[in-house]
Every structure is written in C-alpha cells, then in structure tokens.
Amino acid sequence: MGQYFSNEDLPSKVKKIECFVLGKKFSFFTDNGVFSKDGLDFGSRLLLETIPLEEVGGKILDMGCGYGVFGIILNKILNVNVDMVDVNRRALHLAERNKNENGCSNVHVIESFTYEKINSKYSTIVTNPPIRAGKNVVYDIVMNACDYLEENGKLFLVIRKEQGAKSLLIDLKKVYSNVEILNKRKGFYIIKCSL
8 A cells, every 4th residue: 555655755767668558659757656566567658559549539647657668559549638646746857857758749647546536437437447446445536437437438557366356247237237358468457438
C-alpha cells in the first residue's frame, strides 16, 4: 500500500529508460517508489500491443498512470487528448517530465485518488491497476470506470491470473454489458469492458 499512497520517505534516484513500443522509441524518467522503475513491464507492454488502436479515440484516461507510459505512448501514436491520473506525487512529477521528454501535446497530469477529482467522460480508460494498493482500490478503479465512460466507451486493463483475474472477470460482468479477454500470455490477462 505504501508504494501507491506515499513514497516521500524513499530516497530519490532518477534514471532514464528507453523502450520501443508499437514501432516507436520512447524515453521515460523513473525513480524509486514508482511501479516498474527499471523498464516497461511485461503486462503494460502486452496491453499496449493488444489494444485495438482503431477503437481508441477521442479522449483517453490513463488511470493510475505511474510515470505516464500508457498516456504518453497512446498520445504520440494516436494524437489523442489524454488525462493521466495518479495519487503518487513522485509518479506525477515524473509523468509531467516524461510528457515533455516525449514531446506530447494535449496531455494533462492530474493528482487524484482514483476518480475523486475527475469530472470528465472518456472514450477510453486504460489501466494497469495497482494491485499492491489492495482489492478495494483495484475494484474502485475498474468497476467505477463505467461512470466515466462515454456512450460506447471502453475500459482496457491488464491483470495477472494469480492476482484474481478470474474472479474479477465474474464481477466485471455484473457491471459491464460486454467483457472480453483480448489476450492471455504468461499469466497476464488483457481485458476489454464496454457498457
């Protein structure tokens, strides 16, 4: 839980990583106390490589953005408006720095605990929910996304089988009219939910 809510007491050690995703090169500053500080994690890469890009449009919300991977990559590839949200101040500072590093426009970084300070609707919400923050936070992010989706909007998420993917799928079907597994690899599930 500490990683999600506060990391002010961890010594800062900023470093720069590079990754190639969807045919483009990106650079990200990372630091202690943020998720996947040593490079793009497998689950996030799988989600980015699985999302049907033609279904992503309009305005995107990167919920629990960390240092900004989803929002920045989708902004650069699709030229869409993006809001990136996190509660972790160190992550938000990095996300701000990374959007500039990658030459993004129309990307806004917002400090908010899940949807508390969000009052827009989105065509697409993308998340790699912070499992370490606990089930309540994960469920807040994925179940309440429906309230922030436009008509025909979609939620894309990644979760590991051992972190409760199967029970989450059952619960998602109680909220969303359509829930699909788009990809499964190495225990990671890429899930698409629509209203």
